[in-house]
Amino acid sequence: xxxxxxxxxxxxxGIWEVIIPRDQVTEPLGDGWLSSPINIPTPGTIASYRKxxxxxxxxxxxxxxxxDRYDPKKHPILHLIDDAPLLLMISETFITLxxxxxxxxxxxxxxxxxxxxxxxxxxxxxxxxxxxxGIIIVAVPDLTFLGLTTLxxxxxxxxxxxxxxxxxxxxxxxxxxxxNDIIRGAWIIGGxxxxxxxxxxxxxAIILAGLAxxxxxxxxxLLRRILKGxxxxxxxxxxxxIIGAASLMxxxxxxxxxxxxxxxxxxxxxxxxxxxxxxxxxxxxxxxVMMQENRDDPRS
Numbered sequence: 054x055x056x057x058x059x060x061x062x063x064x065x066x067g068i069w070e071v072i073i074p075r076d077q078v079t080e081p082l083g084d085g086w087l088s089s090p091i092n093i094p095t096p097g098t099i100a101s102y103r104k105x106x107x108x109x110x111x112x113x114x115x116x117x118x119x120x121d122r123y124d125p126k127k128h129p130i131l132h133l134i135d136d137a138p139l140l141l142m143i144s145e146t147f148i149t150l151x152x153x154x155x156x157x158x159x160x161x162x163x164x165x166x167x168x169x170x171x172x173x174x175x176x177x178x179x180x181x182x183x184x185x186x187g188i189i190i191v192a193v194p195d196l197t198f199l200g201l202t203t204l205x206x207x208x209x210x211x212x213x214x215x216x217x218x219x220x221x222x223x224x225x226x227x228x229x230x231x232x233n234d235i236i237r238g239a240w241i242i243g244g245x246x247x248x249x250x251x252x253x254x255x256x257x258a259i260i261l262a263g264l265a266x267x268x269x270x271x272x273x274x275l276l277r278r279i280l281k282g283x284x285x286x287x288x289x290x291x292x293x294x295i296i297g298a299a300s301l302m303x304x305x306x307x308x309x310x311x312x313x314x315x316x317x318x319x320x321x322x323x324x325x326x327x328x329x330x331x332x333x334x335x336x337x338x339x340x341x342v343m344m345q346e347n348r349d350d351p352r353s
Contacts (some may be wrong), residue, residue, distance in 0.1 A: 055077070055078060056078065056083050057073065057078050057082060057083060057086075057109070057116065057118070058083070060073050060077075060078070060118075061107065061118060061120075064107075064118070064119065064120040065120070067284055067287050068287065069119055069287040069288045069289070070117055070118065070119045071117070071118050071119075072115050072116070072117050073115055073116045073117075073118070074114065074115050074116075075114060075115055075116060078116065082102060082109070085104045085105075086102045086103070086104045086109065087102060087103055087104070088100070088101070088102055089101040089102055089103040089108070092108075092110075093137055093141060093142050093145045093146075094142075094145050094146045094148075094149035094150075095110055095145060095149060096148060096149050096152035097110075097112045097113070097152070098110045098111065098112060099111055099112060099113065103124075103125070103126075105124050106120050106121045106122070106123070106124050107119075107120060107121075108120075108121050119288070121136040122135050122136055123135060123136055133267065134267065134270045134271050134274055135271070135274050135275070138267075138271040138275070138296055138300060139264070139267055139268065139271070139300070140271075140296050140299055140300055140303070141296055143321065146325060147325070147328070150325070150328045150329060150332055151328065172337075172340055173336075173337040173338070173340035173341045174337065175337070176333045176334065176336045176337030176340065177333070177334050177337035177338070179330070179333050180329075180330040180331065180332070180333030180334035180335075180337060181330065181334065182330070183326050183327070183329050183330030183333060184326075184327050184330035184331065184334075185330075186323075186326055186330075187323040187324065187325075187326035187327030187328075187329075187330060188323070188327065189323075190319055190320070190322055190323030190326065191319075191320050191323035191324065191327070194316045194319035194320055194323070195316065195319075197319055197323075198253060198256075198257070198315065198316075198319055199253050202251070202253050202256040202257075203249065203253060204249075206248060207245045207246070207248040207249035208245075210241060210244055210245035210248060211241075211242060211245035211246075211249075213241055214238045214239070214240075214241030214242035214243075214244070214245055215238065215242065216238075217234055217237050217238030217241055218234065218235050218238030218239065218242070219238075220234040220238075221233070221234030221235040221238065222235070257311070257312070257315055258311075260315070261307050261311045261314065261315060264303075264304075264307060264314075264318075265304045265307040265308060268300040268301070268303045268304035268307070269300075269301070269304045271296070271297065271300040272297045272298070272300040272301035272304065275293050275294075275296060275297030275300070276294075276297040276298070276301070278293070279293060279294050279297060
């Protein structure tokens with residue numbers, strides 16, 4: 054069987070994505086392909102791999118490879134600006150979560166998990182909790198942001214620092230086993246205290262300044278490519294035009310009404326969490342139904 058690399062030449066001739074049936078290439082992927090745990094959510098993707106600028110999405114039936122303009126390891130900021138703009142992340146996340154509500158996808162996930170008897174309860178419980186959390190965020194975004202910046206983020210960093218210190222201390226008998234862990238943990242704890250001293254206004258200013266810079270840079274790069282014509286935008290001329298224009302508008306809105314944009318961002322986060330909770334509940338219900346069907350099936 055041919056290797057994956059033998060199918061990739063169209064990517065260098067203006068084709069955005071190459072789709073290869075799984076049974077047409079050798080297994081495993083080959084040298085240089087590394088698992089990519091952080092990616093823009095994509096419907097149907099069960100695993101993701103990278104090799105330089107090549108980005109592979111594995112689905113149940115095929116391998117889908119596209120060519121990023123920037124290798125995220127070498128140029129992480131340019132990758133976020135051009136290959137993974139924020140608005141694309143948000144839209145793809147919504148699409149992916151909604152795709153999970155389709156009965157076929159839920160049936161597939163349920164089929165993979167049907168032997169785990171407690172899984173459906175966990176899905177339903179976590180789904181209910183996620184919906185409750187999402188409703189709170191949407192209902193009181195200002196208080197949620199206050200709690201997130203003054204309590205939750207510093208608290209998480211503090212716990213991480215305490216765990217790091219714990220790695221450097223032995224208990225039987227009580228002794229220091231690794232001074233480096235203790236020093237590192239102390240620095241982390243100090244960082245948590247500094248984070249906790251920042252005001253919500255400071256947090257908001259930092260977040261919005263970063264978002265505005267990201268949006269301006271994305272709109273500049275995408276709109277420059279769009280002006281060169283369709284060949285310069287193989288991933289989709291219209292979609293990148295919309296993302297570039299919307300990114301510019303969002304950056305301007307941040308400058309004009311920063312508080313409103315921040316609250317809208319919290320609302321979007323709450324809605325995403327609510328949808329995630331609904332998906333979890335639907336999967337749990339489907340699992341319960343499948344378990345009941347298996348009990349009633351005389352062949353089981």
